[in-house]
Amino acid sequence: MMLIFEHSSKGRNGAPQSPVEKASVAAIPENLLRKNSAALPEVSELQAVRHYTRLSQKNFSIDTEFYPLGSCTMKYNPRACNTLAMLPGFLNAHPLTPDEQNQGFLACMYDLQAMLCEATGMAAFSLAPMAGAQGEFAGIAMIDAYHKSRGDDARKEILVPDAAHGTNPATAVMCGFTVKEIPTLDNGDVDLEALKLAVGPQTAGLMLTNPSTLGVFERNIEVIAKVIHEAGGLLYYDGANLNAILGKIRPGDMGFDVIHSNLHKTFSTPHGGGGPGSGAVGVAERLKPFLPLPTVAKENECYRYLTAKDCPESIGRLSAFMGNPGVLLRAFIYMRFLGREGMVRVAEFATLNANYMMSEAKRRGFTLAIDNRRASHEFIITLKNEAREHHVSAMDFAKRLLDLGYHAPTTYFPLLVPECLLIEPTESEAKEALDGFMDALEQIKHEAETDPEILHAAPQTLPVKRLDEVRAAKQLDLAFKGSE
Amino acid sequence: MSEVPSELKYTKSHEWLRVEDDGLITIGITDHAQELLGDLVFVELPEAGTEFVTGDECCVVESVKAASDVYMPISGEIVEVNEALADEPEIINTSPYDSGWLFKVKPSADELADLMDADAYQTEIEE
Numbered sequence: 001m002m003l004i005f006e007h008s009s010k011g012r013n014g015a016p017q018s019p020v021e022k023a024s025v026a027a028i029p030e031n032l033l034r035k036n037s038a039a040l041p042e043v044s045e046l047q048a049v050r051h052y053t054r055l056s057q058k059n060f061s062i063d064t065e066f067y068p069l070g071s072c073t074m075k076y077n078p079r080a081c082n083t084l085a086m087l088p089g090f091l092n093a094h095p096l097t098p099d100e101q102n103q104g105f106l107a108c109m110y111d112l113q114a115m116l117c118e119a120t121g122m123a124a125f126s127l128a129p130m131a132g133a134q135g136e137f138a139g140i141a142m143i144d145a146y147h148k149s150r151g152d153d154a155r156k157e158i159l160v161p162d163a164a165h166g167t168n169p170a171t172a173v174m175c176g177f178t179v180k181e182i183p184t185l186d187n188g189d190v191d192l193e194a195l196k197l198a199v200g201p202q203t204a205g206l207m208l209t210n211p212s213t214l215g216v217f218e219r220n221i222e223v224i225a226k227v228i229h230e231a232g233g234l235l236y237y238d239g240a241n242l243n244a245i246l247g248k249i250r251p252g253d254m255g256f257d258v259i260h261s262n263l264h265k266t267f268s269t270p271h272g273g274g275g276p277g278s279g280a281v282g283v284a285e286r287l288k289p290f291l292p293l294p295t296v297a298k299e300n301e302c303y304r305y306l307t308a309k310d311c312p313e314s315i316g317r318l319s320a321f322m323g324n325p326g327v328l329l330r331a332f333i334y335m336r337f338l339g340r341e342g343m344v345r346v347a348e349f350a351t352l353n354a355n356y357m358m359s360e361a362k363r364r365g366f367t368l369a370i371d372n373r374r375a376s377h378e379f380i381i382t383l384k385n386e387a388r389e390h391h392v393s394a395m396d397f398a399k400r401l402l403d404l405g406y407h408a409p410t411t412y413f414p415l416l417v418p419e420c421l422l423i424e425p426t427e428s429e430a431k432e433a434l435d436g437f438m439d440a441l442e443q444i445k446h447e448a449e450t451d452p453e454i455l456h457a458a459p460q461t462l463p464v465k466r467l468d469e470v471r472a473a474k475q476l477d478l479a480f481k482g483s484e
Numbered sequence: 485m486s487e488v489p490s491e492l493k494y495t496k497s498h499e500w501l502r503v504e505d506d507g508l509i510t511i512g513i514t515d516h517a518q519e520l521l522g523d524l525v526f527v528e529l530p531e532a533g534t535e536f537v538t539g540d541e542c543c544v545v546e547s548v549k550a551a552s553d554v555y556m557p558i559s560g561e562i563v564e565v566n567e568a569l570a571d572e573p574e575i576i577n578t579s580p581y582d583s584g585w586l587f588k589v590k591p592s593a594d595e596l597a598d599l600m601d602a603d604a605y606q607t608e609i610e611e
Contacts, residue, residue: 166551412549418520469548470574473525 001058001463003480004041004051014045031402060407061272066433070378070410070422071213073243074272075263076332081268095321099304104327106303110296112332118240119335119343120259121252122282126291127323134318135260135279136171136207136238141315142258142283142290143205143234144175148316149290149313155204155233161190163214163414165240168207177204184416188216188370190224199231209238210254211245211376213414214369215354215422225255231415234258234287242266242449243350243369244377247343257284267331278326278331289313294322309369349427350377353434357425360438365445378424380417381441388417396420396455397465400447403459404440486516486609491582493596494542494605495557502598504588508563509608512590513545513554513576515608521547527585529565536560538595543575543586557599560589 011327025033043051061067067074093105093125113125117209123417129135140158147155159171161182169179180198183191190208206228228235228348239261246266263278264271271277283291293314294305305322308314322328338346351374358379369380383394398408398421410422425434447454459465488494498517502510511527518524526546536542536556543554565587567574576584600608 415550415552470523470525473548 002051004048005045006471007043007047007051008041008328010042012042012044014043014048014259029217030062048247050234056224062428065192065405065407066425067272067407067435068425068430068439069272069411070215070424070425071240071413072272072410073262073377073426074407075243075265075268075426076428077268077270077330078337080337081330082270082334084333085326089330090325095323095325098376100302104451105329106296106305108332109297109322109328110303112328112335113296115335116261116280116282117331119246119250120239120261120282121250121257122256122259123252123285124288124291124295124441125282126295127278127280127281127328128292128294128318129260129279129281130319130323131264132240132260132262132279133167133171135262135281136167138279138281138292138315138318139236139258139260140171140175140177140207142281142287142292143236144177145290145313145315146234146287147204152232154201157202158204158205159195159198159228159233161208161212162415163188163212164207164209165213165238168209168238172207174253182206184212184214186370188212188214189218189220192227195224199227199233201232203231203233205257207236207238208256209240210251211241213241213422215377215379216370216373217244217376221254229255239266241376241378242380244347246347247340247345248347252282252284257287258282258307261277263331264327266304268334269330270328276327278327280323280328286375288313292316292318293478296322317402320360341380346427347377350425351375353377353425353427353429354379354423356431357423359439360434361441364438364442366441369420377426378422380414381423382417382420383419383421384447390448390452392452392455394421396452396458397421397444397448400444400455400458401440403461404443406437406440486514486519487581488514488516488602488606488609490602492581492602493557493599494539494602495555495599496608496610497557498609499503499554499557501557501596503596506602507558507590508588509558509591510579510585510588511557514605515580515602518577518584521545521552522549526551526589527569527573527576527586529567529569530562532562533570533573534562536562545579554586556589558589558591558595560591562587563590564588574577 043126051185062074062076093102109127111299116125129138156178157180158177158178160168160182161184163184182198184196185191210221212218225235234257235255237256237259239259242261243266259282260279263280289311290313294307296303297306352379354375358375361381366381367385369382385399386392394411396410403407413422494571500512500514504510524545524547528544530542537559538556540556541553542556545554566585582597
């Protein structure tokens with residue numbers, strides 16, 4: 001792999017064949033003109049085209065291959081959503097456009113808020129958070145603001161089940177709370193007895209993902225909600241796994257007071273490169289005054305942004321404007337395409353695909369982390385037996401999958417399950433793709449039993465081989481040294 | 485097979501304890517724990533002088549796979565921490581029971597009887 005600078009040859013350029021008049025720089029004062037040429041790569045047009053085409057071919061994406069990255073919902077992003085979100089009226093709008101000249105965009109955002117309320121059973125939504133982590137932050141900040149508004153200042157503790165995403169305790173700490181871990185039973189449900197012992201006047205709330213990261217639905221959710229509410233705490237829903245229950249059951253009906261939804265996951269906008277995302281937050285009636293700003297209101301058939309003047313108790317703004325408009329628009333269009341019936345199909349096919357793969361995994365001799373329970377939209381294989389008997393790890397399996405053309409599932413998460421692969425196929429995939437992946441897993445299992453070195457040496461087919469993870473974690477300084 | 489020295493005491497959360505001649509107690513994480521965690525890249529040690537009670541989160545060990553809390557196995561005051569781990573946390577991987585110790589505690593109560601012996605811990609990690 002080379003940088004475009006390494007293709008550079010002095011004096012070569014990519015001037016188009018039709019002559020172009022040289023731009024005049026007469027208006028720029030002499031002292032501001034650069035003395036030396038900029039250090040740009042000097043390549044022909046064809047070299048530039050080849051370089052960037054090659055780079056794009058090295059991309060791995062849902063557009064090219066199966067991407068069963070558990071907990072990340074790497075589903076297909078319909079092209080039509082992209083096309084419509086890129087309409088010039090949306091694309092060229094300035095964020096400071098006066099509301100009266102921005103009615104089309106505001107109408108879409110107002111409807112998106114309303115659809116999210118309907119889909120999740122919450123009373124109001126704010127689209128302000130820029131991504132999931134900011135959504136979590138906003139959610140817990142609202143719980144804090146709610147307790148403080150009532151003079152209930154002693155609630156300093158957030159409860160988090162040990163199966164939770166690592167972001168949950170991190171969020172609670174960021175918001176100034178201490179975290180108490182609640183254990184999970186072997187069947188995947190929260191340990192109710194431990195929960196009952198943990199709640200008290202210090203409890204600000206509980207953060208829960210349902211279905212949990214163990215890939216099962218929390219069956220005692222109504223009891224949990226009751227325990228938390230009776231102790232005076234609030235219930236926070238991490239929307240990471242919303243895809244599994246879309247159109248089937250709503251967090252609001254389960255008793256949740258706050259929810260964040262990763263629109264980029266459940267509502268299918270391109271993600272996987274670290275952003276941009278959307279962590280829209282929804283709340284029950286009593287938390288409405290605290291929603292982050294701006295939100296969109298409709299008055300006399302006109303739409304406008306609500307600001308701190310309208311909502312003095314708000315936790316405030318999370319960025320200069322309202323979320324990532326491109327992501328919000330794609331999510332809006334996706335939801336309009338799906339409609340109510342489509343949302344039900346999303347959940348049904350996502351769980352059907354996961355359960356089909358889970359039964360295939362069992363049939364092919366893999367050990368399931370939670371056996372004898374129906375999976376949600378994802379499920380977990382534990383490779384602890386393979387690790388013990390053949391000295392191959394979940395990481396070795398994951399690396400070998402790369403050789404076979406698949407994105408690896410999530411590894412070593414949730415932390416409760418040793419040597420695990422968390423597999424989420426999403427509703428987008430056809431049965432052939434699911435079978436192909438299971439064939440690959442079975443092949444790797446066979447290799448582990450007969451020639452484990454193949455796994456240890458993987459990946460062999462990619463531009464970058466096995467990384468030194470310890471060095472990558474400890475020495476963060478990177479400098480380009482040229483091709484060797 | 486993980487090593488489980490017979491002279492040490494153990495907890496379910498994979499800490500080990502050794503009673504030293506001067507009455508201090510040295511604490512670390514077990515061979516089994518370091519195997520589960522994989523290559524360690526960072527250790528956040530408590531400060532000397534801090535007092536903890538049994539079950540407190542007192543230390544964080546971070547590997548390429550996960551960050552994991554270390555729980556205080558007995559109540560007491562931290563009197564010394566293993567400074568060498570700041571630069572070379574991988575010592576825990578190579579020598580969990582010897583040069584990979586985490587910290588030394590002056591116990592404030594006699595709670596050693598509540599802990600597991602080597603046989604019990606061995607049974608525990610075999611599931």
